[in-house]
Amino acid sequence: MEYVNPEGLRLDGRRFNEMRQIVAEVGVVSKADGSAVFEMGNTKVIAAVYGPREIQNKSLQKKDDHALVLCEYSMAQFSTGDRRRQKFDRRSTELSLVIRQTMEACILTELLPHSQIDIFLQVLQADGGTRSACINAATLALADAGIPMRDLAVSCSAGYLNSTPLLDLNYVEDSAGGADVTVGILPKLDKVTLLQMDAKLPMETFKTVFALASEGCKAIAERIREVLQENTKQLEYRRAA
Amino acid sequence: MGLPDSSQDLSTEMEVDAFRRIFPLRFFERHLSESLRPDARPLGKARDTIVNPGLVSTADGSALAKIGSTTMLAAIRMEVMTPSTDSPDEGCIALEFHMPPICSPTVRPGRPADAAPVISKRLSDTILSSGMVDLKELCLVSGKAAWMGYLDIYCLNADGALFDAALLSAVAAFSNLEIPVVALNDNGRIVAISGGKDEDNASIIEKKAVNKEKRKLTLKNIPFSLTCILHKNYILADPTTEEESIMDTLVTVVLDASDQMVSLYKSGGTVLAYSSAVKSCVELARKRAKELKQILGEMDID
Numbered sequence: 001m002e003y004v005n006p007e008g009l010r011l012d013g014r015r016f017n018e019m020r021q022i023v024a025e026v027g028v029v030s031k032a033d034g035s036a037v038f039e040m041g042n043t044k045v046i047a048a049v050y051g052p053r054e055i056q057n058k059s060l061q062k063k064d065d066h067a068l069v070l071c072e073y074s075m076a077q078f079s080t081g082d083r084r085r086q087k088f089d090r091r092s093t094e095l096s097l098v099i100r101q102t103m104e105a106c107i108l109t110e111l112l113p114h115s116q117i118d119i120f121l122q123v124l125q126a127d128g129g130t131r132s133a134c135i136n137a138a139t140l141a142l143a144d145a146g147i148p149m150r151d152l153a154v155s156c157s158a159g160y161l162n163s164t165p166l167l168d169l170n171y172v173e174d175s176a177g178g179a180d181v182t183v184g185i186l187p188k189l190d191k192v193t194l195l196q197m198d199a200k201l202p203m204e205t206f207k208t209v210f211a212l213a214s215e216g217c218k219a220i221a222e223r224i225r226e227v228l229q230e231n232t233k234q235l236e237y238r239r240a241a
Numbered sequence: 242m243g244l245p246d247s248s249q250d251l252s253t254e255m256e257v258d259a260f261r262r263i264f265p266l267r268f269f270e271r272h273l274s275e276s277l278r279p280d281a282r283p284l285g286k287a288r289d290t291i292v293n294p295g296l297v298s299t300a301d302g303s304a305l306a307k308i309g310s311t312t313m314l315a316a317i318r319m320e321v322m323t324p325s326t327d328s329p330d331e332g333c334i335a336l337e338f339h340m341p342p343i344c345s346p347t348v349r350p351g352r353p354a355d356a357a358p359v360i361s362k363r364l365s366d367t368i369l370s371s372g373m374v375d376l377k378e379l380c381l382v383s384g385k386a387a388w389m390g391y392l393d394i395y396c397l398n399a400d401g402a403l404f405d406a407a408l409l410s411a412v413a414a415f416s417n418l419e420i421p422v423v424a425l426n427d428n429g430r431i432v433a434i435s436g437g438k439d440e441d442n443a444s445i446i447e448k449k450a451v452n453k454e455k456r457k458l459t460l461k462n463i464p465f466s467l468t469c470i471l472h473k474n475y476i477l478a479d480p481t482t483e484e485e486s487i488m489d490t491l492v493t494v495v496l497d498a499s500d501q502m503v504s505l506y507k508s509g510g511t512v513l514a515y516s517s518a519v520k521s522c523v524e525l526a527r528k529r530a531k532e533l534k535q536i537l538g539e540m541d542i543d
Binding site for chain 2: 028121127
């Protein structure tokens with residue numbers, strides 16, 4: 001099947017280095033301490049952060065003078081194609097762990113000892129790149145909750161199909177069987193927190209795909225920064241009023 | 242009331258927020274005596290309600306309903322199944338209500354919320370008993386194939402009146418539902434026909450299309466509900482979480498569009514209601530049903 005036509009257009013009309021449309025909004029769940037909606041094309045994710053609050057299950061606490069970060073990823077039953085999903089399958093558990101570790105690396109947990117930070121992610125629509133959308137949404141929600149972080153954790157995926165590196169794969173491109181590289185970086189510190197890949201790639205190609213994904217991450221970081229600044233401006237207006 | 246009036250003295254010194262947290266009942270009663278609630282609503286008025294259809298593109302029908310801050314997202318997926326031998330001409334609806342941990346600080350991961358299965362069952366009973374959906378419309382081939390509608394309702398923000406918002410989103414999702422086009426292929430199985438590839442499908446459509454175009458369900462007797470809190474002589478319509486946590490007697494009335502009562506629910510609580518209180522609740526529910534009918538009507542036109 002042709003994923004990139006001879007003119008360089010993909011199935012949805014994008015070029016190889018174009019991302020899908022991003023819609024991001026902060027403060028959507030009034031009951032949560034911090035919340036955000038993040039959409040990348042048709043992938044829609046809601047993140048809610050509760051914390052810092054009292055630790056509910058002391059047996060989970062490993063480090064005494066650091067905050068405990070918990071993360072739960074779940075997909076709505078109607079979020080994907082034809083089949084209904086099992087509520088807590090292995091993929092959800094794996095993703096919960098991956099996202100937790102990514103966010104934990106970027107939260108300043110030593111500033112909030114003896115407390116728990118809960119990050120809940122709910123995928124409402126899945127069209128590829130849910131992992132990345134979740135990390136981006138979690139970053140926004142943590143910022144909305146006022147939890148101190150080292151940097152914004154942003155994530156983007158890239159793949160390699162029809163001998164072309166492609167940025168931000170959707171579901172059809174992802175299931176094509178080519179490589180899928182998901183990268184999570186801390187843009188200001190220029191460090192990689194998450195790197196996952198499946199399928200085989202020669203080293204040189206991998207470097208190109210990785211570089212493309214990192215570029216995507218930087219673009220998302222810009223957007224997230226804009227959203228947060230706009231949000232702060234709104235809060236300032238309300239406070240002044 | 243029994244509390245000494247020391248709170249009276251404290252109240253002049255304390256900040257409003259602190260008073261609200263430490264003496265919540267007194268805080269609310271001060272407002273109720275002026276026939277108001279802390280968010281400035283009169284006692285019988287419900288919060289602003291918004292309904293948005295068609296948000297989830299992967300589902301066959303969906304809607305988002307917001308009553309104040311309480312947000313519910315309902316989506317329906319249709320799948321083909323074999324009908325049971327008792328009712329070969331009828332399809333089926335499976336309803337599930339989820340309260341994911343994002344909706345409220347009291348919901349812990351790994352442990353379903355206490356309210357969730359209760360609301361799930363009540364919703365299921367209300368929708369099936371109201372007769373809103375004629376299950377015979379969900380039949381494809383008598384005895385062999387019928388539609389099974391999986392309705393999933395997710396609470397995205399829990400701020401009181403969960404049942405009302407969930408019912409509203411379910412009803413809106415049903416009115417947004419478009420049944421996909423299918424055909425019977427040569428093996429006698431039902432296959433979905435997607436938009437593209439007309440040449441392949443044209444032959445199937447000519448021969449054995451079971452339904453020619455995406456159609457909507459005809460909904461009759463649409464149920465509308467209103468939850469009220471009873472506290473002493475006061476009846477508060479459409480409570481928030483804060484109000485529900487302090488005053489525990491809830492009455493839910495479900496009426497349909499022709500003013501018939503579909504369901505009445507009062508499960509215990511410290512206040513024992515006289516029949517006059519129940520009648521007042523029904524009156525409030527009637528007014529609310531008119532409002533909701535108008536909101537749904539506007540939604541359909543869009």
